[in-house]
Amino acid sequence: xxxxxLILLFFPITPILAEEVIETDCNNPRDTPGYSNCAYYAYxxxxxxxNDVYKQLTNNIKGDEKKLLITxxxxxxxxxxxxxxxxxxxVRGGTGWSTYHDExxxxxxxxxxxxxxxxxxxxxxxxxxxSIASTDDTTTLTQLIxxxxxxxxxxxxxxxxxxMVKLPIGSVITQLGISQQEETINGVVNHxxxxxxxxxxxxxxxxxxxxxxLSDKKATIYLNIAHERLAKDDLTFEELIDLFRFxxxxxxxxxxxxxxxxxxxxxxxxxxxxxxxxxxxxxxxxPYKQWLEEQRNNVFRDYASGEWxxxxxxxxxxxxxxxxxxxAETIAWDAVNIRLGGECEGDMACxxxxxxxxxxxxxxxxxxxxxxxxxxxxxxDMFTVISEDTEDTYFLATTDAEYMADxxxxxxxxxxxxxxxxxxxxxxxxxxxxKIESPQ
Numbered sequence: 131x132x133x134x135x136l137i138l139l140f141f142p143i144t145p146i147l148a149e150e151v152i153e154t155d156c157n158n159p160r161d162t163p164g165y166s167n168c169a170y171y172a173y174x175x176x177x178x179x180x181n182d183v184y185k186q187l188t189n190n191i192k193g194d195e196k197k198l199l200i201t202x203x204x205x206x207x208x209x210x211x212x213x214x215x216x217x218x219x220x221v222r223g224g225t226g227w228s229t230y231h232d233e234x235x236x237x238x239x240x241x242x243x244x245x246x247x248x249x250x251x252x253x254x255x256x257x258x259x260x261s262i263a264s265t266d267d268t269t270t271l272t273q274l275i276x277x278x279x280x281x282x283x284x285x286x287x288x289x290x291x292x293x294m295v296k297l298p299i300g301s302v303i304t305q306l307g308i309s310q311q312e313e314t315i316n317g318v319v320n321h322x323x324x325x326x327x328x329x330x331x332x333x334x335x336x337x338x339x340x341x342x343x344l345s346d347k348k349a350t351i352y353l354n355i356a357h358e359r360l361a362k363d364d365l366t367f368e369e370l371i372d373l374f375r376f377x378x379x380x381x382x383x384x385x386x387x388x389x390x391x392x393x394x395x396x397x398x399x400x401x402x403x404x405x406x407x408x409x410x411x412x413x414x415x416x417p418y419k420q421w422l423e424e425q426r427n428n429v430f431r432d433y434a435s436g437e438w439x440x441x442x443x444x445x446x447x448x449x450x451x452x453x454x455x456x457x458a459e460t461i462a463w464d465a466v467n468i469r470l471g472g473e474c475e476g477d478m479a480c481x482x483x484x485x486x487x488x489x490x491x492x493x494x495x496x497x498x499x500x501x502x503x504x505x506x507x508x509x510x511d512m513f514t515v516i517s518e519d520t521e522d523t524y525f526l527a528t529t530d531a532e533y534m535a536d537x538x539x540x541x542x543x544x545x546x547x548x549x550x551x552x553x554x555x556x557x558x559x560x561x562x563x564x565k566i567e568s569p570q
Contacts (some may be wrong), residue, residue, distance in 0.1 A: 162225050165388055165456060169232035172350070176239040183246045190250065210238045221500050226456030237354055244341060248321075272305040274325065275343040276335075277355050279372040283333035287322030289315065294333045299355065299369075300376035302343055303327055303335075349389035352380045356396040360403070370404040371421060391452040395461050398444055402468060405429050405438040432471035442468045446491075463501050466492045478566070479533055481516060482540035485509055490547045497550040506553045509544070513562040541567055 184203065188196060214234035221227050279299045284291040287309045297303070309322040313336070320337035327333065343351060359365065359373050377397035381390050405425075408418055422429070422438075432439050445465035452458050466488040474480035489505040496502060541563055548556055 162229075162456060165226070166229045166232070168386075169229045169236070173232040173236040173239065176236045176243065180239050180243045180246070183243050183250060187246055187250045206242060210235065210242070213238065224459075224500050226459075229456055233350075237350060240347065240350065241354075248337075273343040273345075274303050274305050274323065274340045275351065275355070276301045276303070276339055277341055277358070278339050279369045281335055281339040283325065283327065283335050285333060287324070287334040288313070291334065294331065295327070297335075298372050298376065299359070300352075300380065303340075306332065308337070309334075348380075348383065349385045349393075352377075352385075353389065353392060353396070356393065356400075360396060360399060365403070367404060367407040368417065370400050370407065371417070374400040374404060387452075388455050388457060391448070391455055391457050391461075394448055395445075395457065395464065398440070398448065399464065401425065401428065401444075402440045405440055408438045410436060430471070432469075434471065434473035439469055439471050442470060442487075449495075459496050459499055459501075462492050462495055463499075466505070478516065479537040479540060481512065482537060482544060485512060486540055486543050486547070490544050493551060494547045497547075498552065502551060503553050503555070506548070506551060506555045506559060509548075510555050510559045510562065513559060513566060517562050517565050538567070 188199065191199065214231055217234050218227055218231045221230055276297045276299055280296040281299075281301065282296055283294045285294055286292075304326040306324040306326055308324065312319050312321055315336055315338070318338045322334045323337050323340060324332065324334055341351065341355075356373065356377055359369070365373070374397060377393050377400060381393040381397060385393075404421070408422070412418055413422060427441075428444060429438050429440050431437075442465055445461060445468060449458055449461040449465060452461065470484055470487065472480075474484065489508045492499065492505050493502060499505075545560065545563065548559060
């Protein structure tokens with residue numbers, strides 16, 4: 131279903147108001163204002179849903195409980211707004227800031243709505259028994275999605291019940307009902323959900339491992355799951371592979387183009403994280419051997435460090451594919467933070483080549499970008515080290531004409547890249563380059 135909306139912009143004209151009507155197709159926004167408008171619309175829709183649930187809940191509770199809810203909600207609104215200001219601080223002032231800010235507001239609002247919906251369910255009578263709807267039942271059953279790897283499905287709503295199956299992250303199942311009593315597991319309080327699996331079996335799964343999968347919010351839900359998982363530092367190799375496969379699958383669904391681009395980027399980041407956990411002495415064992423075979427065109431063994439690295443061209447190919455979208459700059463920045471591999475040691479031409487293909491490459495696309503200052507600082511730091519230690523460099527000892535031509539060509543390319551940049555460090559970098567290229 132195409133999601134279109136009308137944005138009414140009011141301009142005061144005495145004595146009446148004039149309206150400018152802008153229509154945006156939010157399944158395929160075509161420019162930055164379109165993405166911004168759609169992000170704002172999605173946030174406002176989520177905010178209305180939250181208000182509806184909040185109103186229902188305040189009508190169901192009384193006294194001190196109601197007062198605590200009102201206090202908590204006011205505090206949560208302040209936290210949400212401050213948190214989204216913090217999350218988007220590094221892109222403030224950029225053309226995509228309002229889009230990222232509204233997406234953050236939408237994400238946190240949807241999470242809060244889910245929390246209040248759980249409380250709302252507790253405030254109403256809940257049945258102990260549930261059954262699968264018959265084929266002629268017109269009731270819409272809730273679709274749930276697993277938010278972790280190895281989500282255990284059990285035969286009854288308790289930890290001592292027999293385990294039926296472990297579900298991978300992103301598994302979609304049908305909710306039949308929820309338990310009347312909550313349970314605390316690892317400090318988390320939630321209900322058990324009775325579910326129907328894809329093979330028709332019924333079982334129970336703890337609520338903290340799930341969230342509703344709304345058909346018109348799939349992209350946001352997929353992205354929330356991926357961001358929350360990648361934010362964890364302790365994911366295992368198997369969990370990262372599970373996340374990679376989930377993102378590879380959902381990025382092929384019919385979703386908004388910007389969402390697909392972000393899902394593909396997160397997919398690459400999951401792949402990059404996975405190769406860092408490959409044990410160097412167990413590459414011929416399962417599951418590492420199979421994974422390396424599957425990814426043989428996407429990863430490589432770095433001869434200098436002996437470690438496995440992801441092919442950086444995967445990021446730049448993605449950047450090319452989605453260059454017109456706001457997320458393209460994020461893709462470029464993630465790309466330059468990926469190790470190239472190899473070891474330059476005292477090889478000056480090698481260092482310059484690497485600078486042109488990392489920080490310099492980012493600046494060639496985004497000379498005034500959000501991370502331009504950081505990129506220039508990285509180049510400055512590298513040339514500072516080189517200039518202080520030039521007596522040990524291969525550059526000063528060689529008379530190879532081809533080598534010197536490559537070196538000077540690389541320096542010229544980097545100077546051209548720096549020309550449109552306006553950062554205060556630029557001049558210092560150029561002076562260091564002059565010192566290195568023409569030593570006294």
